[in-house]
Amino acid sequence: MLEHIELFFKSIFIDNMVFAVFLGMCSYLAVSKKVSTAVGLGAAVIFVLAVTVPLNWLLDQYLLRDGALVWLGPEYADYNLSFLSFILFIATIATMVQLVEIVVEKFSPSLYNSLGIFLPLIAVNCAILGGSLFMQSRDIQSLGLAFNYGVSSGIGWFLAILAIAAIREKIRYSNVPAPLRGLGITFIITGLMGIGFQSFGGMLTGGDDAAPVEDEQRMDYDKVSEIKKENLDKEDIDEKEISYNDAINE
Amino acid sequence: MALLTKKDAKLISDPLADNNPITIQVLGICSALAITAELKASIVMSVAVIFVLGVGNVVISLMRNIIPSKIRIIVQLIVVATLVIVVDQVLKAFAYELSKTLSVFIGLIITNCIIMGRFEAFALGNGPWRSFLDGIGNALGYGVILIIVGFFRELLGSGTLLGYKVLGDPIAKTGLYATGYENNGFMIIPPAALIVVGIIIWVQRSRNKALIEDH
Numbered sequence: 006m007l008e009h010i011e012l013f014f015k016s017i018f019i020d021n022m023v024f025a026v027f028l029g030m031c032s033y034l035a036v037s038k039k040v041s042t043a044v045g046l047g048a049a050v051i052f053v054l055a056v057t058v059p060l061n062w063l064l065d066q067y068l069l070r071d072g073a074l075v076w077l078g079p080e081y082a083d084y085n086l087s088f089l090s091f092i093l094f095i096a097t098i099a100t101m102v103q104l105v106e107i108v109v110e111k112f113s114p115s116l117y118n119s120l121g122i123f124l125p126l127i128a129v130n131c132a133i134l135g136g137s138l139f140m141q142s143r144d145i146q147s148l149g150l151a152f153n154y155g156v157s158s159g160i161g162w163f164l165a166i167l168a169i170a171a172i173r174e175k176i177r178y179s180n181v182p183a184p185l186r187g188l189g190i191t192f193i194i195t196g197l198m199g200i201g202f203q204s205f206g207g208m209l210t211g212g213d214d215a216a217p218v219e220d221e222q223r224m225d226y227d228k229v230s231e232i233k234k235e236n237l238d239k240e241d242i243d244e245k246e247i248s249y250n251d252a253i254n255e
Numbered sequence: 256m257a258l259l260t261k262k263d264a265k266l267i268s269d270p271l272a273d274n275n276p277i278t279i280q281v282l283g284i285c286s287a288l289a290i291t292a293e294l295k296a297s298i299v300m301s302v303a304v305i306f307v308l309g310v311g312n313v314v315i316s317l318m319r320n321i322i323p324s325k326i327r328i329i330v331q332l333i334v335v336a337t338l339v340i341v342v343d344q345v346l347k348a349f350a351y352e353l354s355k356t357l358s359v360f361i362g363l364i365i366t367n368c369i370i371m372g373r374f375e376a377f378a379l380g381n382g383p384w385r386s387f388l389d390g391i392g393n394a395l396g397y398g399v400i401l402i403i404v405g406f407f408r409e410l411l412g413s414g415t416l417l418g419y420k421v422l423g424d425p426i427a428k429t430g431l432y433a434t435g436y437e438n439n440g441f442m443i444i445p446p447a448a449l450i451v452v453g454i455i456i457w458v459q460r461s462r463n464k465a466l467i468e469d470h
Binding site for chain 2: 025186
């Protein structure tokens with residue numbers, strides 16, 4: 006139970022799709038001019054992520070990963086089909102989106118009217134494929150957790166687009182320098198929001214003393230450590246530790 | 256130049272500036288920004304996109320008359336996915352460390368909006384040679400922005416370029432660091448990329464007033 010809660014908050018705030026890893030930026034920038042359309046697209050993203058991440062988890066577990074085919078018999082234990090994951094994941098996503106569109110159109114025309122136009126857009130939204138690829142690279146342990154991961158990263162994306170749409174509606178009344186209007190200022194606001202979201206980073210590690218070194222999946226920490234490592238004298242381990250932590254605290 | 260007519264040359268030069276995929280068309284931002292903390296990763300990513308978009312545009316253009324329009328999205332996705340698998344396997348074989356740094360972002364070239372956008376907007380309606388030029392041009396426009404962002408983020412963030420210490424040694428306090436200069440750790444974190452791109456847009460639009468949007 007605890008790991009569910011942890012994953013839930015981690016995917017919404019710390020590893021937020023938009024602010025931490027920049028996924029789904031194209032539709033985030035293109036469809037965030039009005040709050041109402043942003044809500045529609047956000048809901049569709051949550052929905053599609055909740056369906057495709059568990060499905061791709063099953064594919065990964067029983068078809069793609071190293072030794073996944075062992076259920077066919079012991080002679081298949083050596084097979085590793087993980088190089089096929091891109092093509093299978095994207096095929097699953099494209100098919101599921103099409104399927105969801107047909108089902109929703111049939112059973113709930115009102116939902117279709119509000120969601121429908123966004124569904125085809127979503128097949129090529131990086132947040133959806135990114136969800137599945139991160140699910141694979143983070144080694145999510147169970148189907149329940151995969152579902153949780155899908156829903157919560159969807160909610161994170163939803164929050165992000167809702168916030169930027171609200172800001173963009175208001176910023177129309179401000180005096181933005183002409184060359185920055187529209188796209189430019191949206192980029193800068195998103196950057197500032199991303200910096201704000203960075204402060205959630207300490208939420209689950211318990212503050213400064215818990216070193217986030219174990220957390221290998223955080224791209225930015227990895228990069229900080231790699232870059233810092235190059236800068237430092239290899240023998241001077243103590244100093245490396247200190248300045249690594251400094252880099253994190255910055 | 257006999258090889259390129261004026262119209263063809265425009266296909267390449269246009270996306271580099273006034274019709275840049277990132278700053279004007281707002282495409283392909285998804286997988287671009289997260290990997291620009293180092294110049295090297297930006298260059299590799301640009302090369303990968305140039306390859307995928309150039310070859311993909313030719314393939315789609317050759318098949319444009321036999322693809323049923325209803326399933327074209329899936330056909331396009333399969334073509335991109337195949338090309339990306341090739342890139343991914345090559346990187347894993349020859350530059351394993353780098354492919355770890357780029358992690359899922361190589362896979363995300365598949366959903367890079369530039370690629371689908373160019374397939375839809377150009378390759379489905381034009382011959383292979385022009386599609387090839389269009390693909391290369393747009394991928395170069397994307398690469399230019401990536402490399403500019405990567406250059407500034409690596410230089411200001413860690414004082415290096417492609418791993419070489421161009422500003423001196425921050426520990427031994429040589430070079431520029433002797434004057435009290437410090438690395439800006441802010442440039443390494445992901446949101447800095449957005450702000451750098453924001454500034455690029457600002458500069459570009461100040462130079463070319465025609466690009467300014469009204470609210």
